[in-house]
Every structure is written in structure tokens, then in C-alpha cells.
Amino acid sequence: MMNRKPRGETSIGDCPSSKTTGVHLVETPALCKADLTNFIRESGKEKSLHAVGPEFELFGFHRNTLSRLNPTDVEKVLNGFSASTRSRTEENGLTTEITTDFGRITLEPGGQIELSGWPRKTIKEIESDLNLYLSRLHEISEENGFIFLAAGFDPVRTLQEQNWIPKKRYKLMKPYLAEKGARAWDMMTRTCAIQANLDYENEIDLAKKFLLGNRLGPIIAAIFANSPFQEGKPSGYKSTRYAVWLETDCDRTGVSPAATGKFSVDQFVDYALSVPMFFVRRDGTYINLLGRQFDQFLDGELIEEVPKMQDFVDHLTTIFTDARIKPHVEVRSADSGGVEQVLALQALWKGLMYDEATLDESLRIAPNLDQNGFAALQLDVAKNGLAANNILNVLGFAKETVRLAVEGLRRVEPAEVGYLKILEQQVIDDETCPADILLRQSQKDGKVPTDSLRVA
Numbered sequence: 287m288m289n290r291k292p293r294g295e296t297s298i299g300d301c302p303s304s305k306t307t308g309v310h311l312v313e314t315p316a317l318c319k320a321d322l323t324n325f326i327r328e329s330g331k332e333k334s335l336h337a338v339g340p341e342f343e344l345f346g347f348h349r350n351t352l353s354r355l356n357p358t359d360v361e362k363v364l365n366g367f368s369a370s371t372r373s374r375t376e377e378n379g380l381t382t383e384i385t386t387d388f389g390r391i392t393l394e395p396g397g398q399i400e401l402s403g404w405p406r407k408t409i410k411e412i413e414s415d416l417n418l419y420l421s422r423l424h425e426i427s428e429e430n431g432f433i434f435l436a437a438g439f440d441p442v443r444t445l446q447e448q449n450w451i452p453k454k455r456y457k458l459m460k461p462y463l464a465e466k467g468a469r470a471w472d473m474m475t476r477t478c479a480i481q482a483n484l485d486y487e488n489e490i491d492l493a494k495k496f497l498l499g500n501r502l503g504p505i506i507a508a509i510f511a512n513s514p515f516q517e518g519k520p521s522g523y524k525s526t527r528y529a530v531w532l533e534t535d536c537d538r539t540g541v542s543p544a545a546t547g548k549f550s551v552d553q554f555v556d557y558a559l560s561v562p563m564f565f566v567r568r569d570g571t572y573i574n575l576l577g578r579q580f581d582q583f584l585d586g587e588l589i590e591e592v593p594k595m596q597d598f599v600d601h602l603t604t605i606f607t608d609a610r611i612k613p614h615v616e617v618r619s620a621d622s623g624g625v626e627q628v629l630a631l632q633a634l635w636k637g638l639m640y641d642e643a644t645l646d647e648s649l650r651i652a653p654n655l656d657q658n659g660f661a662a663l664q665l666d667v668a669k670n671g672l673a674a675n676n677i678l679n680v681l682g683f684a685k686e687t688v689r690l691a692v693e694g695l696r697r698v699e700p701a702e703v704g705y706l707k708i709l710e711q712q713v714i715d716d717e718t719c720p721a722d723i724l725l726r727q728s729q730k731d732g733k734v735p736t737d738s739l740r741v742a
Contacts, residue, residue, distance in 0.1 A: 317584060317593040319559070323551045325595060327489055329613035336485040336640060337405035338632050339614075340412055343478035343622050344399050344423075344434040344741065352442050352736070355432060356449040360397045366426035367391065370418075382453055388415035395456045396448045396475025399423075399434070405483065409633050409702045416625055423742040434742040438513030438527030438621025440476040441734045448475040454572045458565055462576045466535040473534045477527040478622035480510070482635045484615050492615065493549040494649055495639050499609025500545035501652035503619035504660065504667045505683045506634070507608075509713055510620035510627060511671040512720040515734050524671030524721040527621050532664055534606070537562050541660040542607035554611065559584070564604050566597045615639075623720055624741055626708050633705035634688070637695030644694030651686060653678060671719040681717055688713050 346355035346363065355363070357380055364374070364381045375383040383392045389403035401419050406412045427433055435441070440448075448471075450456065456474065463470035486492040511525035523529045531539050544557045559581040565572040566583070568591060575588060580601050584593050602612045608619040620631050638648045655663065659677060666674040674680040688709045695703050712718050727735040 317595065317598075319555060319581075319584070321595065322555045322558075322598050325598070326492070326551050326555070326611060326613050329486075330488045330492065331485045333487055336487075337407050338409070338412065338636050339405035339483035340401075340403045340416070340628055340632050341479070341481040341483070341616075341618075342401045342403070342416070342628050343394060343480070344436055345440055345478055346397060346399055346432055346434050347442075349427075349431045349433045354440070354443050354447065354449055355397050357397065357451055359430070359432065360393055360399065360451070362430055363399060363423070363426055363432070364391060364393075366429070367422060370422070377453055380452065382451070386419075388418050391419075393451045393453070394474070394478075395451055395453075395460070396440075397451055398475075398478050405485075408699065409629055409636070409705050412632055413625075413629055416628060420625065420742050427742050433736075433740055435736060435739040436478070436512075436622045436624050436627075436741045437515075437739050438478060438511070438525055438623075439472075439516060439521070439530065441513070441515035441736065441739070442518050443476075444517055445472055445476065450475065455565070458572055458574060458576060462564070463535055466537065467533045469530045469533040470535060472530045477513075477530055479527065479618060480620050480622050480628050480631050481616055481618040482632050484617070484635060484639050486615060489551055492551070492611070494645050495615045496542075496554070496609055496611060497545050497549055498638065498645065498649050498652055499615055499617040499635075500541045500607060501654060502638075502648070502687060503541055503608025503617070504653070504663045505680060505687055506617070506631075507619040507621070507664070508667045508672045508674060508680045509634075509684050509687070509709065509719060510623060510631065511667070512621035512623045512627070512724070514721040514725050515728070518734055520725060520728065523668050524673075524719060525621055525668050528619070528664060529668035531606070532661070532668065538604065539606045540608065540664065541655075541657070542605075542609065543657060545607075545609070546654075546656055546660070558598075558602060558605065561601070561605055563601060565600075566591065566593075567600065621720075624739075627720065629705045630709050633695055633702055634691045634709065636699070636702070637691035637693070637706070638687070639694075641694035641697045644690050644697070648687070648690050648694075651683070651690075653683065671721055672713065672717060681713075685714050 361381050364384050367386055370387040372385045374381055389401050392400050403415050486495050507528045513526040514524055516526050538561050544554045562577045563575040563580055578588050582588050609617045617635055639645055663677040666676045672681045692706050
């Protein structure tokens with residue numbers, strides 16, 4: 287049986303923040319588990335090519351009413367980037383995605399706007415891309431009476447007030463996830479995150495980065511906790527977004543089961559094959575395979591369609607653990623925040639993962655719990671942020687994590703250490719997370735401080 291391999295270097299699909307939907311693959315008539323493991327192993331890159339790719343989600347509102355933007359509104363936003371648009375994707379006449387000079391802009395289920403920035407060698411380049419994006423987004427907002435807020439959870443609007451984006455993928459996911467978790471629809475429409483995408487060199491390097499991304503996931507969630515409000519008042523959580531994910535779908539969320547023991551690509555693929563499917567795509571049509579296992583599809587038990595490598599790549603995007611492989615490492619436990627927070631997250635993970643000594647030391651100190659232990663830690667973090675102390679001293683772990691990131695970044699890119707100053711100040715000196723600052727401001731002003739969350 288012939289294995290599938292990447293065709294080679296590409297400008298989009300072969301980079302960390304490509305969302306992997308653009309990976310160029312040579313398809314052959316047969317597919318087996320060995321193809322899948324080879325695909326992940328062969329997606330490694332030599333160190334000189336390693337980059338960082340950010341992902342940045344925002345909530346859009348009407349300025350005067352603070353009602354969420356509807357599908358027509360968000361299409362105006364995407365069309366507003368026409369001067370820098372390279373390509374666009376439509377579904378049923380609605381623009382759902384554009385490719386721009388500074389990244390891909392897509393729509394989440396509730397109309398959240400997501401920028402998946404191009405992978406860059408330096409944080410300064412990422413900063414330049416973000417500034418271009420937000421500058422134009424601000425102009426679009428002014429032209430249309432919109433505003434955009436950066437928070438982990440919609441601070442003002444109820445679930446019933448959300449406007450669903452009519453994408454085929456989301457229409458399939460919506461009823462299925464509703465049966466899997468009490469807050470699945472909240473996850474889809476009322477959460478926003480910032481993420482980082484990092485390359486790996488080989489299976490050993492992948493193992494370290496995947497384990498670290500998952501095991502430090504709750505600590506990073508505490509550092510960046512930025513969603514203490516729900517429907518106009520304190521929610522009782524420092525990260526309402528993180529709490530929502532705990533009630534979404536236990537089959538595909540939380541700290542990855544593949545990260546609670548010794549990691550191997552074969553073990554990870556076994557885990558991925560066991561995760562229930564959503565769909566496969568054929569000629570623009572989504573074929574419903576909800577709840578079925580990928581290994582059944584691989585064996586030809588479900589439909590007559592011949593499995594393709596792109597089906598596996600798509601399937602990896604439906605695994606929502608704190609870190610996932612797609613086939614780079616995506617770390618995804620941080621609430622959305624302002625530009626300083628976005629850049630600090632990229633710098634933090636770059637410092638932790640791209641210096642070998644720091645990567646080894648970070649993995650040595652990272653929490654190593656079983657699934658129940660990590661679930662309890664996540665809930666404690668969601669409620670208490672850096673003050674979480676029921677499972678372990680989260681503040682102590684957070685301080686050490688920031689210190690290690692500074693040391694690592696100083697070795698691999700000393701000019702970028704300044705991007706971590708905000709974390710040194712907040713975590714090490716002030717022992718506070720963004721949610722603590724927002725709650726103090728809310729107590730003083732008697733309202734949700736939406737002005738402090740505004741980025742455009």
C-alpha cells in the first residue's frame with residue numbers, strides 16, 4: 287500500500303497557522319493507519335524553518351446597542367478587507383473566509399472574527415501583521431458603527447441573542463454538540479481565544495512540545511484568564527470560556543489523553559481514530575458522519591467514499607484539546623485579549639518551545655496529572671485564575687513558567703524579550719491576571735468595562 291506524503295513546500299498549507307486545510311497532498315486510492323502516522327512524522331521541519339503563527343478571535347457588536355453582529359454584518363467586515371484580499375470562500379452566497387496579506391480571516395459559529403496570521407520568524411513581524419489587521423478593522427468599524435471586543439466570553443449578550451453563521455460545518459456540529467455538553471452552544475457562539483502554532487523537528491521534538499502544550503495548558507489559561515463576565519455581571523469565574531469548554535464534549539476537549547503518559551505518534555493516531563467524527567467533505571458537500579469513529583471510516587464500514595488524507599487532516603481540526611496536532615502543534619488554552627496579550631502568548635510559547643534546554647526544563651516542571659486531576663485543575667483555574675490552589679499552587683507554576691520563557695527567549699531571540707514584560711509585571715510582580723483587573727474596574731464603575739476590552 288502506497289503511503290501519502292506532502293507534495294513539498296507550499297506558501298500556505300505547509301505553515302503552522304494554515305489551519306491545515308490548505309495542505310497539498312498527493313492522494314492515492316488506499317489509506318491506512320501507517321499513512322497517518324507517516325504524515326505526522328514527515329510534517330516536521332528543520333529548526334532553521336521554525337516559525338510562530340498566531341490565531342486571534344474577536345467579538346463584533348453594534349456600537350450603540352451592543353447587539354452582536356449578524357451574518358450580513360460580518361460579511362461587510364470581510365468585504366471591508368477587499369484591498370488586501372488574495373482570495374475568498376463563499377457558502378450559499380455568504381462570504382465566510384478571505385485570505386489577506388496578513389493572514390486568513392474566518393467566521394466562527396456566532397460571527398466571531400478570527401485572524402489566523404501567517405507564520406513568522408519574529409514576533410515583530412507578527413506585531414506588524416496585527417497592526418495592519420486592527421488598523422483596517424478599526425476603519426471598518428467606524429464606517430459601519432461596529433466595535434470589536436477582545437475577551438474570552440461574550441460579556442453582555444445571552445445565548446438566545448446570538449446570531450448563528452449558516453456554514454455547513456456548523457449546521458452539522460450544532461445539534462450533535464448540544465447532546466454532548468450543556469454549554470456546547472456557548473462554546474460555539476460566546477467564546478473567543480488566542481492561540482499559537484509552532485513547528486516541530488521530528489517525533490522526539492513533537493512529543494516534548496505536545497506534552498508541554500497540554501500539561502501547561504491550565505497554567506497558561508490562568509495567566510491569560512480574561513472572561514469574568516456573563517450577561518452584564520460577574521460570572522463567578524475568572525475564565526468563563528475555560529469553564530464552558532469543560533461542559534462541551536468530553537470526547538474531544540480538555541487536556542489530551544495522549545498527553546497523560548508517554549507520547550508516541552502511533553499512540554496519538556490511535557487516540558485520534560477513536561474520536562467521534564463530524565463529517566468528510568466531497569465537492570463542497572459535507573457528508574454527515576456524526577458520532578462515528580474514524581477507524582470505521584478508514585476500514586470502509588461507513589460510506590463508499592474512499593478515505594483521503596485530507597479527511598484525516600479535517601478530523602484533526604475537530605479535536606479541541608488544550609494542545610493539538612494539525613500537523614504542527616497548536617496551543618489553545620488562552621482567553622482572547624488585546625494586542626499585548628496576543629504578542630505575549632506568542633513570545634511565551636516561543637521561549638518555552640524553541641530553546642531546547644528550556645523545553646526540557648519546562649516539561650520537567652509542568653504538571654503531570656491523570657485525566658481526573660487535570661479536569662479538577664482546569665475547573666479550579668476557570669474559577670480562580672492565578673489564585674487556584676486546590677490541586678496545586680497555580681501562581682507558583684505560572685511565575686516559573688514566565689521566568690523560563692524569558693530565559694529561553696533570551697537565548698533564541700534576545701530582542702524579543704520585551705514582549706514578555708507585561709507577563710513579568712502581571713504574573714511575577716502583581717500576581718494578577720487580566721480578569722482580576724477587569725473585576726476591580728467593574729466594582730469601581732458598577733458596570734462591565736467594555737471600553738477596556740475594545741480593540742477596534
